[in-house]
Amino acid sequence: MAVALVWLRDDLRLDDQPALRAALERGWLPVPVYIHAPDDEGDWAPGAASDAWRRRSLAALAAELERRGSRLLLLHGPTLGTLQALAALTGAEAVLWTRRYEPAIEQRDAKIKRALRQAGLHAESFNGALLFEPWELATRQGDPYRVFTPFWRSARAAWRAPRTWDAPARLPSPDEAGVPHGVPLDDVLPAPRPAWDAGFWDRFVPGEAGARRALAHFVEHALGDYAAARDMAGEPGTSRLSPHLHFGEVSVQRVAAAVLAAGEAVAAADRDRFLAELGWREFAHHVLHHYPHVPGRNLDPRFEAFAWANPSPAKLQAWREGRTGVPIVDAGMRELWHTGWMHNRVRMIVASWLTKHLRLHWEHGARWFWDTLVDADLANNTQGWQWTAGTGADAAPYFRIFNPVAQAAKFDPDGAYIARWVPELAPLPVPARFAPWEHPDLLRRLAPAYPRRPQVDLAAGRQGALDAFAALRSPAL
CATH class of the missing domain: 1.10.579.10 (DNA Cyclobutane Dipyrimidine Photolyase, subunit A, domain 3)
Known part of the structure; x- marks a missing residue:
């Protein structure tokens, strides 16, 4: 079976994972690979708290893959050279990934895609993080939105909930294609010493299973009072899904579908208020894509x-x-x-x-x-x-x-x-x-x-x- 490298970044899940889905549907043996390359991220390499979360999320993903018969290949960067070397070693025909929208990453990924295609590989990226790609919504004049309300009105009118995709219970093993093992997780992201992050894990469980539980808990216990309780600092009125969404442990499509599935059990005001918060997340990514200078300069x-x-x-x-x-x-x-x-x-x-x-x-x-x-x-x-x-x-x-x-x-x-x-x-x-x-x-x-x-x-x-x-x-x- 021909190999496809499924290059994972901030999409650390198997459920509703478009790159993995594409590999399986096209008959390739998927090799999940994570390449740690913070130097590729420009001025905004991940911070210490992000790395602490990512370490646990990668461990959880590796366990999920092993449970399904596959495994996660962990490697160091630089990214392009690592992908090229791995593709040559495994005889891969394709490299598949989901898109990111940070300016330095968008520029890097475009170069990677060109280089892989020039080398004869099938290189393809997918939307796995947003309801809409940043180039899919525009004002009547064709400009990017800079005001949220018309942006979200346009998005709600255009959105058609796609069918989400469930990961299969079993996956083919990379061993079938003679894929080597990578480096240990501790060599990629060592555990903090001392364990200054201990307090994080009283509140959060990184990984896809933790994301599913957090989503189910929110829909059952907090969505019904979201509009009123979301601003109360001392109450558990928010979803606390933001880290799970950032690391792609759950897709935004899956979250939106779960909220809409609550139906009449949840008042429209609560449901719509939460969906609007997803809209603000969407709006922020669209602004970043169209105005890549904003992380360091005033938009105004x-x-x-x-x-x-x-x-x-x-x-x-x-x-x-x-x-x-x-x-x-x-x-x-x-x-x-x-x-x-x-x-x-x-x-x-x-x-x-x-x-x-x-x-x-x-x-x-x-x-x-x-x-x-x-x-x-x-x-x-x-x-x-x-x-x-x-x-x-x-x-x-x-x-x-x-x-x-x-x-x-x-x-x-x-x-x-x-x-x-x-x-x-x-x-x-x-x-x-x-x-x-x-x-x-x-x-x-x-x-x-x-x-x-x-x-x-x-x-x-x-x-x-x-x-x-x-x-x-x-x-x-």
């Missing part, structure tokens, strides 16, 4: 002249470590450090504090999230930071400045989220947890280790941001 060019503050290492480090003196901000940053994840509402709050009250460039935050989030996705991370900073596609206006005290009172009304992640504030009565500097006697007696005041006065920080924005809008003299 006006902000190239904005008076960002000079970064104070002490203030930036205090923000990273959850020592800002603003409880909801500190809670979010500590949750991130301990679990590799942060509630989406809190992500906006901590980003607003950094880019508005501290007036630091959003890339400082984007880089920190990139290294510490298990769901660090270049499209979503960039879109989220530029949205909050007011510099990106369909962004909140810069003058929209979250008041972290009001946000905490609204989205953590019982103070449970703050008490969990900033336990030194747990002895304070609930109202004092939101703005402890307003209760100096209580703070001194019950939480002496917590900062006496925020790293910047809330009113002064807000006014500084507004003044900088007003100067940006004023015509030059």
Whole structure:
């Protein structure tokens, strides 16, 4: 049987896996291969938290393949030379993969496809990550969408749910074609020493089976109240599927199908609100494809002249470590450090504090999230930071400045989220947890280790941001 290399990247699954499906349907013996090549990723090589997740996901995928009679071939990069050498060694006729949309990866993959085809191989890529390819949706003028609402309206009108594909119970073994074994997982991605990621796995189970369980749990227990509960920081109201989607452990088509299959058991408002969140993920990838400069530059060019503050290492480090003196901000940053994840509402709050009250460039935050989030996705991370900073596609206006005290009172009304992640504030009565500097006697007696005041006065920080924005809008003299 002729061999096809099924080149896996951020599509670490067998279910609804288009490259694997194509190999089987065309009569090739699929050889699943993962090539670790962080140097190919340009300025955005995966961060530490991503690598910690990827290591476990690869182990889970290898076990799933072995259970079906196949195996995962793990190799080091550089990618093109490794694929060429492996194809020559195995006599492969084809190399199949699912597409990625990061700028450096798109450029690399185009070169790889050309080189493989020039060598006489069948090289083909598939959509395995999005509902629509970025070139399939456009405005009436033929331009990319930069505003979410018309984008999503167009997408919903055009979307026809495809039939998803179930992985077969058995797969042919690469041993049949004399395919060699690769390198051990520990040589590709060693386990963290010390195990700083231990807290991640209390919340998440990487791998395809973990993704299926997370999806089923969400549909059964949280989808029915999603519209109301998704913003509540202390409640399990979100899907927590983002890392599974980023690593391709479940397809977005499978997720959408599961939500729609809930039918009348779930109110339309809850179902539609969650599908719109999938739409924001889609929108972010489309923006990244069409505007590949956005990971390092403002989409709105006006902000190239904005008076960002000079970064104070002490203030930036205090923000990273959850020592800002603003409880909801500190809670979010500590949750991130301990679990590799942060509630989406809190992500906006901590980003607003950094880019508005501290007036630091959003890339400082984007880089920190990139290294510490298990769901660090270049499209979503960039879109989220530029949205909050007011510099990106369909962004909140810069003058929209979250008041972290009001946000905490609204989205953590019982103070449970703050008490969990900033336990030194747990002895304070609930109202004092939101703005402890307003209760100096209580703070001194019950939480002496917590900062006496925020790293910047809330009113002064807000006014500084507004003044900088007003100067940006004023015509030059």
